[in-house]
Amino acid sequence: MNQKPIWKPTGNPFVDMGQEMMAALARVDSLEDLTIEAIENLLPRLVNLYFQQAWNKTMYSVFPNSPLTNPATKHRQQTYLDLLRHWLSLAADLQGGVIVDTACTACGNPAQLYLSRTFFPMADAKGGNFQSHNVTGMPFCGACALAVQFMPLGLAKVGGKLALPQFSDADAQYTWSEWCWRRTLVSETTDATGPVDAGTARAANAFFALIERLLRESAGCEIPDSSITLYLFTNYNQGPDVELHYLPTEVFRFIKQAMAPSLQRAWRQVVRRGYVRKSREIDPKTLDEGEQLKKRTNHVYEHLLHDRSISSYFIDHRQRRPVSDWRLFKAYLKEVHGMNEQRLESLRDLGNRISEIIRNKRKRLLALERANRKGEFVEQLYRLSKDAAAAGQDRPLITFDELVQDVFPHDPEKYESWREVKYLLLFRVYEMLYDELRADTEWTTSDESEEVTEEVTR
Numbered sequence: 001m002n003q004k005p006i007w008k009p010t011g012n013p014f015v016d017m018g019q020e021m022m023a024a025l026a027r028v029d030s031l032e033d034l035t036i037e038a039i040e041n042l043l044p045r046l047v048n049l050y051f052q053q054a055w056n057k058t059m060y061s062v063f064p065n066s067p068l069t070n071p072a073t074k075h076r077q078q079t080y081l082d083l084l085r086h087w088l089s090l091a092a093d094l095q096g097g098v099i100v101d102t103a104c105t106a107c108g109n110p111a112q113l114y115l116s117r118t119f120f121p122m123a124d125a126k127g128g129n130f131q132s133h134n135v136t137g138m139p140f141c142g143a144c145a146l147a148v149q150f151m152p153l154g155l156a157k158v159g160g161k162l163a164l165p166q167f168s169d170a171d172a173q174y175t176w177s178e179w180c181w182r183r184t185l186v187s188e189t190t191d192a193t194g195p196v197d198a199g200t201a202r203a204a205n206a207f208f209a210l211i212e213r214l215l216r217e218s219a220g221c222e223i224p225d226s227s228i229t230l231y232l233f234t235n236y237n238q239g240p241d242v243e244l245h246y247l248p249t250e251v252f253r254f255i256k257q258a259m260a261p262s263l264q265r266a267w268r269q270v271v272r273r274g275y276v277r278k279s280r281e282i283d284p285k286t287l288d289e290g291e292q293l294k295k296r297t298n299h300v301y302e303h304l305l306h307d308r309s310i311s312s313y314f315i316d317h318r319q320r321r322p323v324s325d326w327r328l329f330k331a332y333l334k335e336v337h338g339m340n341e342q343r344l345e346s347l348r349d350l351g352n353r354i355s356e357i358i359r360n361k362r363k364r365l366l367a368l369e370r371a372n373r374k375g376e377f378v379e380q381l382y383r384l385s386k387d388a389a390a391a392g393q394d395r396p397l398i399t400f401d402e403l404v405q406d407v408f409p410h411d412p413e414k415y416e417s418w419r420e421v422k423y424l425l426l427f428r429v430y431e432m433l434y435d436e437l438r439a440d441t442e443w444t445t446s447d448e449s450e451e452v453t454e455e456v457t458r
């Protein structure tokens with residue numbers, strides 16, 4: 001096609017999501033292939049969908065006072081359709097009907113109209129700089145105005161708010177819009193479902209619930225690495241509001257591995273331990289996971305979003321058992337903390353050697369568990385080394401190279417939190433001595449308050 005494309009990425013999350021959804025509905029592979037004719041065919045479909053009850057209810061939070069929701073508007077469906085067709089005609093002639101010397105807020109084309117919050121979320125919340133005194137809203141071109149009307153198809157419900165994920169990688173974004181498109185088709189045939197519901201109003205829980213679902217339901221297609229910004233907004237008449245949440249690429253890479261079929265169950269075990277219990281009486285185990293997702297803060301999710309360690313959730317101090325699976329813990333340390341394969345294997349071997357000592361000297365385990373400062377941890381490793389030497393082992397427990405490269409690396413490139421090393425070693429010890437520790441009642445019960453108050457900081 002020699003013609004200049006009408007739609008192209010703009011960097012505005014609302015416009016870009018709308019464009020992605022237009023492309024998904026029109027079944028074209030890229031925005032450049034979108035034509036006026038293709039969009040024209042989509043308009044009646046879009047209007048039908050938005051007047052379904054479940055979708056229409058959502059529109060109060062997206063396009064309030066528009067013909068979609070305003071009971072004072074006569075012939076609402078037709079009015080809305082006519083409006084979309086008008087904007088499409090402007091998009092077909094982007095140099096026509098332009099407002100002199102004013103550029104589209106989203107894409108920089110010459111502006112053709114002003115949109116208020118009624119048709120573009122937040123448009124007049126911060127619009128003061130863009131407009132002269134007697135117009136309301138912000139300047140846009142017809143192409144962007146129209147695209148934004150498709151944007152709700154790519155949203156998810158998070159309590160009373162709507163979530164719009166923006167992926168840094170275009171192909172990852174495409175996976176999201178394809179997933180939403182499949183759900184749109186379901187909506188069109190059953191008319192009972194509006195936007196996908198995250199099942200909770202809690203931002204961190206919702207963010208992960210959506211990403212996990214996307215990964216699970218897109219199994220089989222390789223989703224590229226990407227960071228994700230989640231815009232959580234409401235354009236509701238009483239109090240429009242937007243907040244941003246950010247998921248770094250490393251965390252997304254880890255979640256992708258955690259959602260592999262062979263690790264999903266292990267990941268759920270870790271996630272379940274992240275739910276905060278409100279009181280001793282209500283054990284989170286009595287709530288099913290959907291209820292917990294809805295009602296409880298989850299520290300595993302919160303920590304992952306705020307660059308805090310979740311290593312402590314991979315071990316159960318109280319029961320002295322590893323939680324989940326070494327492959328999952330390894331994936332976490334590797335992807336999120338950048339610990340390399342060789343170092344992880346070396347530390348795991350060290351865990352094996354320590355297990356052999358602890359097998360006959362249980363008090364070392366207690367001391368290792370209680371080491372709460374780096375100095376205490378070093379001291380316990382020193383004692384374990386002396387035990388190993390006393391037992392006449394032919395190699396030192398920790399060689400000098402292992403100490404400076406794997407246990408306490410001085411390399412600024414390497415992640416050096418000693419706590420991660422401690423948790424890794426405990427994970428391995430619990431794994432190796434699982435049956436013995438279980439059978440030994442004297443050692444299986446430690447202070448119960450420990451787990452509840454346990455909070456990792458670094």
Ligand SMILES: [Zn+2]
Nearest residue numbers: 104107141144
């Ligand atoms: Zn524009």
